Amino acid sequence: MGDLFWNKVAGVIIGGVLVVLIITELGHLLVPAHSVEELTADNTAYPVDWAAVGGDSTGAVEVVEAGPVDYGLLLAGADIASGERITRRCQSCHTFDEGGATGTGPNLFDVVGRDIASIAGFGYSNALVDLEGGWSFEALDGFMESPRNYANGTAMSFAGLRNEDDRMDLIAYLRSLSNSPIALPAALSAMETAVVEEADTATELVEEPAGDVVETNADETSDDPMPETAGEDVPADDGDH
Numbered sequence: 001m002g003d004l005f006w007n008k009v010a011g012v013i014i015g016g017v018l019v020v021l022i023i024t025e026l027g028h029l030l031v032p033a034h035s036v037e038e039l040t041a042d043n044t045a046y047p048v049d050w051a052a053v054g055g056d057s058t059g060a061v062e063v064v065e066a067g068p069v070d071y072g073l074l075l076a077g078a079d080i081a082s083g084e085r086i087t088r089r090c091q092s093c094h095t096f097d098e099g100g101a102t103g104t105g106p107n108l109f110d111v112v113g114r115d116i117a118s119i120a121g122f123g124y125s126n127a128l129v130d131l132e133g134g135w136s137f138e139a140l141d142g143f144m145e146s147p148r149n150y151a152n153g154t155a156m157s158f159a160g161l162r163n164e165d166d167r168m169d170l171i172a173y174l175r176s177l178s179n180s181p182i183a184l185p186a187a188l189s190a191m192e193t194a195v196v197e198e199a200d201t202a203t204e205l206v207e208e209p210a211g212d213v214v215e216t217n218a219d220e221t222s223d224d225p226m227p228e229t230a231g232e233d234v235p236a237d238d239g240d241h
């Protein structure tokens, strides 16, 4: 191994990185990137259904500012049994039954609508104590998406639930853990009447005491996408033979 061996190795690695960088830059030069607002029929490579994405026939897309989250709509469609399953991930630190013990975290019975950091005798972090108000649907949504971002410095070491459906299922379940669950917010959407009807049925479901929520294990019996006979009865080719 000569003196220059490691120089050569470094040369090969740096050369490799350079080639990748050059290819990336070339790619950007050849195919310019556009942000959503700039997309038109002329600079998209494949046909786009502009009506569906909210643009006119020339392709100009009007970017709609994200409105407020429609908790009425989302919670009315939430799956409480799935929410209960999600709380398995909390049980190492939290109890959920009425009068349940304090663990690493405070008891979470009736937490929806409860004042933030209000369980007497639990040593909350300042991050939580400094938060004003109660655990509204919105506050819980934000905290559960990312405890650390919502309450910087919180003692709750839980990464968060990225998936909005998961958070809505969880919050709907938490709401059910109460002797008098707070009212679901009214849906903001245009389909308001239809949704309010749904919300009413959801209320009936969740007003049962916490212990009675039936577990369905729906996700464990999901449909098998491949029928067992696949490959046997399927004709080999519908082409020429």
Ligand code: HEC
Pocket: 086, 087, 089, 090, 091, 092, 093, 094, 104, 105, 106, 108, 111, 115, 116, 117, 118, 119, 123, 124, 125, 126, 127, 128, 135, 144, 153, 154, 155, 156, 157, 158, 170
């Ligand atoms: C590793 C332990 C741990 C896990 C796992 C955990 N938590 Fe927590 N949780 C805590 C701690 C500790 C606090 C108090 C945080 C503070 O004081 O900053 C807390 C606080 C909370 C609060 C605020 C309660 C109040 O009285 O203000 C809510 C709501 C909450 N957790 C929900 C959840 C949910 C829902 C899950 C599961 C999806 C979960 N936590 C998972 C430890 C945990």
